Amino acid sequence: MDDLYRDYILEHYRRPHNFGVLDQPTASYEGSNPLCGDRITMMLGISDGVVREVAFTGRGCAISQASASMLTDEIKGKTVEEVEKMTPEDLLDLIGIEISPARLKCALLSLDTVAHALADQASGQASAEETQPQPGQ
Amino acid sequence: MADTATPTARIRTQPARIDPHRIRADFPILATANRFGKPLVYLDSAATSLKPKAVIEAVDGYNSEYSSNIHRGIYEIAERATAAYEAARVSTARLINAPEAAEIVFVRNATEAINLVAYSWGRRNIGRGDTIVLTEMEHHANLVPWQVLVQERDGDLEFIPITDDGLLRLEVYEALLHLHPKLVAFTHVSNMLGTINPVRELTEMAHAAGALVLIDGAQAVPHIPVDVQAIGADFYVFSGHKMLGPTGSGALWARRELLEAMPPFLAGGDMIREVHLRRSDWNEIPYKFEAGTPDIAAEIGLGAAAEYLMGLGMDAIRVHEQELARYAIETLRREVPGIEMYGPEAGDRGGVVSFNLPGIHPHDVAQILDRSGICIRAGHHCTMPLHERFDLAATARASFNVYTIPEEIDALAVGLREVVRIFER
Numbered sequence: 001m002d003d004l005y006r007d008y009i010l011e012h013y014r015r016p017h018n019f020g021v022l023d024q025p026t027a028s029y030e031g032s033n034p035l036c037g038d039r040i041t042m043m044l045g046i047s048d049g050v051v052r053e054v055a056f057t058g059r060g061c062a063i064s065q066a067s068a069s070m071l072t073d074e075i076k077g078k079t080v081e082e083v084e085k086m087t088p089e090d091l092l093d094l095i096g097i098e099i100s101p102a103r104l105k106c107a108l109l110s111l112d113t114v115a116h117a118l119a120d121q122a123s124g125q126a127s128a129e130e131t132q133p134q135p136g137q
Numbered sequence: 138m139a140d141t142a143t144p145t146a147r148i149r150t151q152p153a154r155i156d157p158h159r160i161r162a163d164f165p166i167l168a169t170a171n172r173f174g175k176p177l178v179y180l181d182s183a184a185t186s187l188k189p190k191a192v193i194e195a196v197d198g199y200n201s202e203y204s205s206n207i208h209r210g211i212y213e214i215a216e217r218a219t220a221a222y223e224a225a226r227v228s229t230a231r232l233i234n235a236p237e238a239a240e241i242v243f244v245r246n247a248t249e250a251i252n253l254v255a256y257s258w259g260r261r262n263i264g265r266g267d268t269i270v271l272t273e274m275e276h277h278a279n280l281v282p283w284q285v286l287v288q289e290r291d292g293d294l295e296f297i298p299i300t301d302d303g304l305l306r307l308e309v310y311e312a313l314l315h316l317h318p319k320l321v322a323f324t325h326v327s328n329m330l331g332t333i334n335p336v337r338e339l340t341e342m343a344h345a346a347g348a349l350v351l352i353d354g355a356q357a358v359p360h361i362p363v364d365v366q367a368i369g370a371d372f373y374v375f376s377g378h379k380m381l382g383p384t385g386s387g388a389l390w391a392r393r394e395l396l397e398a399m400p401p402f403l404a405g406g407d408m409i410r411e412v413h414l415r416r417s418d419w420n421e422i423p424y425k426f427e428a429g430t431p432d433i434a435a436e437i438g439l440g441a442a443a444e445y446l447m448g449l450g451m452d453a454i455r456v457h458e459q460e461l462a463r464y465a466i467e468t469l470r471r472e473v474p475g476i477e478m479y480g481p482e483a484g485d486r487g488g489v490v491s492f493n494l495p496g497i498h499p500h501d502v503a504q505i506l507d508r509s510g511i512c513i514r515a516g517h518h519c520t521m522p523l524h525e526r527f528d529l530a531a532t533a534r535a536s537f538n539v540y541t542i543p544e545e546i547d548a549l550a551v552g553l554r555e556v557v558r559i560f561e562r
Contacts, residue, residue, distance in 0.1 A: 004504060005559050036500050036516055037530030059530060061498035062560075106500065 003098050005062065012066035017073050020055045027121035031113030033105050038064040042072075042113045046121070049080050056113075061106050063099070068110035070094055075114065084118055086111060153453040157542045160449070163189040164540050175510030178545045183328050183356060183489050183536030184514050185378045188438075195441035196383055199434045206430055208407060222433055225440025226423070232443040232451075233354070233373060234364040235390050242389040242396070242423040243436045247355040248278040250374035250389035251322075253426060254351060255282040257399040258372075259320075265291040268318040270348070272297040272305055272334075273526050274327045277519040279353040283322065297323070299526065303330035303480045310339070314346035321348045325357035329520045329534065330480035331462060331489035333361065340369045349395075355379055359538065360458050360487055362451040365390055377435065381538075382442035386435035389426070396422040403428040446539075454539055458488035461537045465490045465546045472550035473557065479527065488537035491518070494553065497560050499533035505559060506552045513549070 022028075025043035032039045038060030045053030054072045058065065074094055075083045091111045092099060099107045161167050164187045170176050179187060199221065203214040207222045223238070230238040244250045259282075263269065269283050273296050287294055295318070297310045305323075314321075321343040326333050340350045351372035357363055359380035365373045372395070377386030391399075401408055401419055405428035410418040419425045446454065469476050469492065478492045494502055499515035506513055514534040517524045524531065535549055 005501070007562075010560060010562075034521075036498075037524075038498075038500075039530070061500040063501070100504075103500070103504065 004103075006097060009062060009066045009095070009097060012069040013062040016056075016065055016069035018055050018069065018076070019057065021057060022053055022055045025053075025055075027117040029113050029117035029120055031109055031116060033060070033064070033109055036061065036064075036106060038106055038109055040064065040068050040109055040113050042068075042110070042117050044114070044117055044121075046080060051075050051078055051080065051083060056110070060109070061103075063095075063103055064106040064109050067091065067095055067107050068113075071110040071114065080118060083114065153450045153456075155449050155453045155457050155539060157457060157540055161540050161542070163191070163445075165190060165193070167540060171507070171510040173508055173510065175508070178509070178511040178548050180535040180537065180541070180545060180549060181512045181514050182359075182538035182541070183379070183518075183534065185384065186359060186381050186538050187540060188383065189381055189442075189445055191445045192381055192383065192438045192441045196434045196438040199437050204434075207433055208424070218433060221437045221440070222431075225437050225443075228440040228443040228447075229388050230390075232363070232447060233358060233375075233390060234366055236366060237393070239422055240390055240393055240396060242391070242426040243431055243439075244374075244387045244389055244426075245385050245432065246376040246378065246387040247353060247374045248282075248376075250372075250387060251278055251351070251353065252282045253389055253402040254372050254374075254391070255286045257402045257426075258395065259283075259286045260290065261400065263287065263290045263292045263319055267292040268295055268316045269293070270295045270297065270310070270313050270316075270318040270321040270343075272323045273299050274303070274305075274330060274332065274520065274523050275322075275324055276328055276353065276355070277521070278355070279322055279324060279351075280522070299330075299332075299523075302482055303327065303332045305332075305334060305339070307335075307338075307342075310342065314342060314348070317346060318343075318348045320351060322351040322353070324353040324355075325363070326354075326360065326487040326489075327480070327520075327523075328356045328489060328536075329491050329518045329523055329532065331486040331491075332481055333357075333485045333487055336368050336370070344369065356487060356489070359446070361455045371395060377439035377442060380439075380442055381445060383432075383435040383438040385432040386439035388439070393422065396426070399426075401425050401428065405429045449539060457539065458537050458541075459486070461541055461543065461546065462486050462488050462490060464543050465535060465537075465549075468546055468550050469553070473553045475557075476553070479529075479532065488541070489534060490536070491532040491534040493529070493532055494557060494560075497556060499531045501560070502533045502553070502556050505556045506549070509548065509552045509555070511545075511549055511552050 022043040026046045027044040030041040040058035043055045054076050056068050203217040205215040205218045207219040226241050227238045230241045295313050297305050343350045349371040352370050354375040358375040373390045378384040408420050408425050408428040410420050475495045503515035516531050
């Protein structure tokens with residue numbers, strides 16, 4: 001009967017992968033669903049355009065935490081470009097369970113938080129570039 | 138001990154009782170099933186209540202037999218609509234023992250009523266350095282409008298803290314009253330803790346300090362006898378949809394002299410006596426506060442809901458729901474090991490039980506219960522500061538009404554054991 005609370009979802013919830021903090025993340029963001037109280041902080045260690053390290057902390061429902069656990073496994077070793085291209089559908093496929101509309105926000109919080117972390121990092125780089133214009137620009 | 142009296146013993150001391158099993162036949166939705174074919178077990182009445190046939194028929198009657206505007210038409214169905222609308226006002230006034238029906242202003246819900254007071258009374262009476270006293274257990278509806286007001290008027294908010302049992306700390310309240318607040322606003326019954334506040338005492342203390350009192354009765358009017366004159370309140374607000382009425386209905390009650398001194402909140406048709414191009418004279422109360430065509434059908438439904446509740450008897454409803462709360466706390470504590478419950482341990486409390494299962498988020502609890510047709514609330518119930526006070530991200534909440542039966546609480550206990558089983562496997 002359990003479409004949603006399958007063993008692997010609960011396993012990720014109980015023992016999340018990549019749970020913890022990075023000493024020196026190059027990008028990080030705290031995302032939350034104020035309505036449910038789900039909270040996730042994503043930390044990424046990026047070099048040469050590749051996500052080398054990833055960790056997260058947070059608390060929330062099984063769906064949000066299992067989603068974060070699976071997403072961190074998925075993006076580790078991928079290029080920033082590949083991660084940026086991930087769509088909500090990609091994440092839902094990864095989670096592999098039927099998510100009701102009321103729980104979509106829980107499931108997608110992890111990806112949303114990663115996207116914010118990358119966007120913050122990109123805008124930080126952009127403003128750094130603005131202050132130090134490259135020759136030829 | 139009176140508190141633990143058995144139901145049989147109670148019959149002697151409480152002559153008026155309701156029979157929830159019979160009452161359920163009045164609620165068509167209770168005969169429906171969810172997508173898994175499970176009968177509806179509705180334990181989310183604090184969010185919104187189910188509607189009895191009397192209310193549904195009152196709304197349908199207006200829409201299908203005499204749909205027309207009020208206070209205008211010189212024809213039979215328009216007169217009928219006006220009469221029904223005003224009769225609803227009389228019923229609503231009787232339910233809370235308001236001295237006169239003209240002191241009932243129809244609004245969409247308690248939130249709108251509080252906003253009306255904050256805009257109309259507040260902008261005239263709250264200035265720089267003025268204090269409004271609230272409590273830590275307020276619904277956002279009785280918090281955010283005051284935040285907006287004091288930010289705009291450069292006033293201050295103070296808060297009566299609560300004990301770990303969810304009771305207001307009256308000794309701190311007494312100290313706060315030395316600040317000479319202009320207004321004290323508090324909830325009658327907490328929508329998360331179930332606490333029934335000592336509204337009469339709180340009001341007397343406020344008045345002694347020279348403050349006016351606004352009471353949020355959204356969780357009280359459906360469940361316990363409310364007498365605004367006995368309480369001595371200045372403003373009392375409630376929603377129709379939590380008291381078996383339609384969504385879009387609600388009421389503000391305030392003392393006549395307050396309403397008469399207050400400027401209009403919304404301006405437009407029906408709230409005026411005379412309109413000239415550059416000025417207008419306001420209509421008498423309550424019409425001064427009812428600009429534009431209201432939700433006529435909904436307010437007529439509210440009147441029907443008030444009559445329905447009075448027909449059952451508010452004293453009997455209160456006994457029923459207090460017994461349910463006690464039964465729920467006992468049953469869940471016995472049947473669901475590790476469950477944490479919040480709010481006053483014993484004595485007077487409303488039909489609301491908020492809880493958590495250790496290590497399981499309330500959303501997961503609610504989702505799994507849904508498969509058994511059991512509807513509960515999961516989240517912060519529009520009381521984020523209160524959840525912060527208890528360091529909780531969220532809670533699950535079961536809440537009751539006249540149609541709730543002990544069997545539904547038994548079903549909840551079985552459902553919660555299933556939740557624990559799934560998470561422990």
